[in-house]
Amino acid sequence: MSSSALLKALETVRDPELDEPITSLGFVASCAVSAAGDAQVRLRLPTYFCAPNFAYLMVADAYDAVAALPGVRHAEVVLEDHFASDVINDGVAAQAGFVQTFDGEAVSELHHLRANFLRKAVMAGTDQVCRPLLAAGTEPAALLAMTLGELPPSRALDRLRSRRSELGLPAGDDAALLIDPVTGAPVTAENAPLHLRKAKLTRVSIEANSGICRGMLRHRYNDTRGQGEKTPAVDSPEP
Amino acid sequence: MYEHNGEKYFIVDSHMHYWNAAPDNWVPGAEQYAKGWIECFHAYQGLGPPETHWTIEHFQKYSEDDLMKDVFEDGHVDVAIFQPTDLKEWYKEGFNTTARNAEMGKKHPGKFIYNTNFDPRNGDAGLEELKRNVETYGSKGVKLYTAEWNNGSRGYKLSDPGAYRFLEAAQNLGIKNVHVHKGPTIWPLDKDAFDVADVDHAATDFPELNFIIEHVGLPRIEDFCFMATQEPNVYAGLSVVIGGLMHALPNFFAKCMGELLFWVGEDKMTFGSDYGIWEPKWQVEGFVNWEMPDSEAFSDYPKLGVAGKKKILGLNAARLYDIEVPAEYQLPAEAGTPAAQDDAQLVAGA
Numbered sequence: 001m002s003s004s005a006l007l008k009a010l011e012t013v014r015d016p017e018l019d020e021p022i023t024s025l026g027f028v029a030s031c032a033v034s035a036a037g038d039a040q041v042r043l044r045l046p047t048y049f050c051a052p053n054f055a056y057l058m059v060a061d062a063y064d065a066v067a068a069l070p071g072v073r074h075a076e077v078v079l080e081d082h083f084a085s086d087v088i089n090d091g092v093a094a095q096a097g098f099v100q101t102f103d104g105e106a107v108s109e110l111h112h113l114r115a116n117f118l119r120k121a122v123m124a125g126t127d128q129v130c131r132p133l134l135a136a137g138t139e140p141a142a143l144l145a146m147t148l149g150e151l152p153p154s155r156a157l158d159r160l161r162s163r164r165s166e167l168g169l170p171a172g173d174d175a176a177l178l179i180d181p182v183t184g185a186p187v188t189a190e191n192a193p194l195h196l197r198k199a200k201l202t203r204v205s206i207e208a209n210s211g212i213c214r215g216m217l218r219h220r221y222n223d224t225r226g227q228g229e230k231t232p233a234v235d236s237p238e239p
Numbered sequence: 240m241y242e243h244n245g246e247k248y249f250i251v252d253s254h255m256h257y258w259n260a261a262p263d264n265w266v267p268g269a270e271q272y273a274k275g276w277i278e279c280f281h282a283y284q285g286l287g288p289p290e291t292h293w294t295i296e297h298f299q300k301y302s303e304d305d306l307m308k309d310v311f312e313d314g315h316v317d318v319a320i321f322q323p324t325d326l327k328e329w330y331k332e333g334f335n336t337t338a339r340n341a342e343m344g345k346k347h348p349g350k351f352i353y354n355t356n357f358d359p360r361n362g363d364a365g366l367e368e369l370k371r372n373v374e375t376y377g378s379k380g381v382k383l384y385t386a387e388w389n390n391g392s393r394g395y396k397l398s399d400p401g402a403y404r405f406l407e408a409a410q411n412l413g414i415k416n417v418h419v420h421k422g423p424t425i426w427p428l429d430k431d432a433f434d435v436a437d438v439d440h441a442a443t444d445f446p447e448l449n450f451i452i453e454h455v456g457l458p459r460i461e462d463f464c465f466m467a468t469q470e471p472n473v474y475a476g477l478s479v480v481i482g483g484l485m486h487a488l489p490n491f492f493a494k495c496m497g498e499l500l501f502w503v504g505e506d507k508m509t510f511g512s513d514y515g516i517w518e519p520k521w522q523v524e525g526f527v528n529w530e531m532p533d534s535e536a537f538s539d540y541p542k543l544g545v546a547g548k549k550k551i552l553g554l555n556a557a558r559l560y561d562i563e564v565p566a567e568y569q570l571p572a573e574a575g576t577p578a579a580q581d582d583a584q585l586v587a588g589a
Contacts, residue, residue, distance in 0.1 A: 017458070047282060048275030051433075083275055105393065113431060120461070135535065201498050202461045208484065208491040209458035212286065215487050219285030220278075 001071025006031045006039055007228050009065040016114050017054050018210045019121040019163075022062065023228030025210075026217050029080060031227050037073035039066050044080050044226070046216040052084040056101065057110055059092045081220075118167050119181035124203035125160035126178065130196065144192050149173025240568070241315040241552075243527045246545050249568035251556040252310060252319040252519055254418070254453055254478040254511025257343055258335035261300035266331055273329040280516055283479070286487040287517045301515050303343050311350065314512070314519035317553065318562050320352045322382040322418055322453075322511075328389065341376050352560055354380040354418065357409065359401035360389045366408055373412045379560055380416035381409055382453075385437070398440040406445050416559050417441075418451045418476060421459075433459040435466050442470040449559055451509060454479040460495060464502035471580035474559075475503045477551065478511035481522045485529065493532050497540025505547035506579045509556045523552065546574035554578075 010028055011021045022028055022043065029042040041062055045055060059079050067075040077092060079085050091101025099106050129151055130143055148171065151157050164171040169184040178187040178195060187195045214231075241248045260277035262270075281298050284291075293301075301309075310316045321340035325333045333339065337355045344351035355372035357365055372378060386394040395402060397419065406417070421433045435456050442450045453476035456463030467473040480499070484492035499508055510526070512519035531542050543551075549570060554577035557564050570577070 047279040049279050053431075083272060116431065123461075197501075198461070198465070201464055201502070204491070204494045204498055205458065205460040208460070208488065208495055211488045211491050212458070212483055215286050216282045219282045 001033050001037055001069065003032050005069065005071070006033050006041070006066060009069055010041065010062060011228065013058060013061045013065050015054065016057055016117045017051075017206075018213060019117070019124065019206060020210060021228075022058055023226070024230040024232075026214065026226035026229035027058065028227040028229075029221075033072065037071050039069070039072045039075045041066060041075075041077045042080055043077065044217070044221065045082055046213045046220060048081060048083050050082065052082075052088065052102070053098070053106075053110055053113060055079060055082060055084065056088050056091070056098055057114065059088050060098075063092050115167060118163055120202050120206065121163045122160065122167065122169070122181040123199045124206050125156060125163055127196070127199040127203040128156040129154065129160055129177070130199065140192065140196060141189070143177055143196070144187065144189055146177040147173060148175050148177060151177065240317055241523050241527060243524075246549075247568050248315075248523075248527060248549055249553040249557065249564050250314075250316045250318075250519070250523055251510070251553040251560070251562060252314070252316045252512050252514065253451070253509045253556040253560075254322050254476055255310065255319050255514040255519075256322060256324070256335045256516075257301075257303075257306055257340050258324075258515065259300050259332065259339070260298075260330065260334060261296075264300075264330045264332055266327075266329055269329045276326070276329060276334075283483060283513075283516050286483045288486050288521055291518050291521055293515075298515065303346075306343075306514070307347065309518045309520070310512070310514055314514075315523045316512075316519050318352060318557075318560075319350060319514075320354060320380065320511075320556070320560065322354050323356050324382065324384055324387075324420075325356065325358075326384075326387060328387075337372055337376055337378070352379070352562075354378055354382050354416075356382050356384070357405045358387065358389055359395055359399060359405045360392055362401075366405065369405065369408060370412060373409075373414065379414060380418060381414055382418045382420065384420050386420070396437040398437040402437075402441070403444070406441060406448065410445065410448055414448070416449045416451060417445075418453050420453045421456055431459070433462070435459065435462050438473065439466045439470060442466075442473050446472055448472065449474060451476045451559075453511065455495075455499060457483075460498065464498060467507070468502045473507070474555075474578075475499050475508045476511050477508055478513040479516075481510065481526055482513050482517035485522065485525050490532075492529075493537055493540075496529075496543065497531060497537055500541040500543060500547075501539075505541075505543060505550050506555060506575065506577060508551045509559070510552045526552065546570050550575075550577045 011023045013022045014020060015022055015025055027043050027045060029044040031041045033039040043059060059077055063075055063077040066072055078089050087101060098109050161171040176186040241250055265273040277299055281295055310319055323337045323340060324335045327333050337353055341353050353376040355376060355378040357369045385397060419438055421435060438450055449472050451474040452463055455475045457479055480495055484495060512522050527548055531537055531540055558578040
């Protein structure tokens with residue numbers, strides 16, 4: 001059991017709002033595991049007041065990812081410098097679930113919230129795979145008839161399939177490229193222009209948000225990098 | 240007033256503050272929140288140009304002289320609209336109250352407009368206070384902070400019956416403009432804190448009121464745009480969009496502006512510096528100089544011309560607040576009516 005295996009496990013944990021791994025976002029302040037299998041992870045966020053529901057999901061998901069590793073005997077995941085740190089850390093350590101952790105302040109677990117943001121990720125992912133096609137001359141109308149299997153392989157496509165699968169939406173080769181992210185039904189010709197426009201806007205929103213979060217995290221921690229942090233070409237002029 | 244290439248721009252800063260967030264104003268027992276709040280604001284300032292950054296001490300409490308210099312002398316602003324944020328749970332005298340704003344502003348006649356606020360959770364006493372504030376300060380607008388903590392409650396929705404009672408009362412008192420801030424920790428915590436659906440309901444049910452969504456619902460600009468495009472009385476407050484993106488992430492700034500111009504339109508966007516988070520000077524100058532990039536990625540966004548910039552920087556807000564604009568700053572008739580509501584139909588052509 002090595003700390004690189006630990007980091008690899010943490011790479012599977014995403015910020016549900018930004019749809020990116022917490023590692024590449026710089027949210028993992030440190031992670032280590034002892035020879036005996038005691039794993040320790042410290043997480044950090046861009047602000048003291050980042051939404052507690054998303055914060056909870058990331059801490060809980062990180063705990064699950066680490067605890068599931070075969071070599072880990074005991075997992076401790078701690079969120080630092082957040083207004084609800086103590087409540088979240090205690091709740092996750094006790095495996096209490098969100099409702100019990102925020103007793104009296106929440107009435108349901110976060111599946112609904114997570115699904116809502118996965119749908120946004122599907123919309124943004126749709127723009128990511130469609131844009132190169134459009135740039136290469138594919139007519140917007142032609143996208144309607146396309147299936148996922150007809151698209152050239154890419155990481156963006158893998159990601160789109162994975163998000164669609166998580167939601168229980170069709171993701172196989174014969175699945176339509178353009179689908180309603182709630183019902184999974186193929187988009188109609190009439191709705192296609194608006195659908196593509198919404199997909200683009202959703203992507204701009206998520207990516208701009210991600211840029212702001214990275215900027216604030218850098219400011220907050222004086223450019224100290226997180227474990228596995230990646231600096232993407234964040235402000236790319238490219239589509 | 241800002242002049243560039245022979246064009247004269249009338250500047251209304253429709254979203255700015257005069258706060259005291261220094262330790263002398265922290266509520267005992269809530270110091271960590273008071274400190275965390277202002278540090279979070281300070282981190283936003285980090286997204287502006289380095290030469291405009293302040294020390295945390297200066298940022299916690301700036302003086303009247305600082306404000307007058309930064310906003311009016313150096314910042315090109317003609318009229319500034321104070322948006323209060325009480326936060327009395329954390330700050331003894333409040334963070335940035337209407338009273339504190341007016342106390343300072345009365346020494347500078349004609350420069351400021353005092354918006355007030357309300358909190359439906361304060362019930363009848365809150366209604367009385369709203370009435371008193373409107374009478375005392377002549378407020379035409381309110382700033383609502385739906386995520387504000389209040390006696391253990393961490394927020395409310397604008398569509399709550401209690402909120403409707405206040406919106407009705409505000410309208411009867413002559414309030415025209417409702418600025419809504421969407422922020423974290425709204426109750427219940429299991430819902431999306433930035434959800435703007437409650438504004439959608441209120442905007443439909445109060446067609447006489449204008450709803451200006453500050454920070455355009457960032458980080459949910461998509462939800463805001465889908466909503467705003469269907470509601471003729473919903474406007475985009477650009478505070479944070481210009482301050483947070485124009486310098487730090489210029490390409491995302493252009494994309495966000497492109498989306499807002501497409502979905503909401505230049506008649507329904509208003510400039511706000513969010514001072515003291517960011518100084519208006521670099522924002523006004525940068526925005527007047529800004530052009531939508533020419534490259535392919537931006538080709539399906541509307542361009543923004545001089546007339547559009549004049550509307551966004553001042554004329555739209557001037558119309559919402561009945562601010563008199565000297566003739567030399569006004570647009571020729573063919574440039575359209577600032578703050579016109581009919582842009583809400585734009586998406587029909589999407």
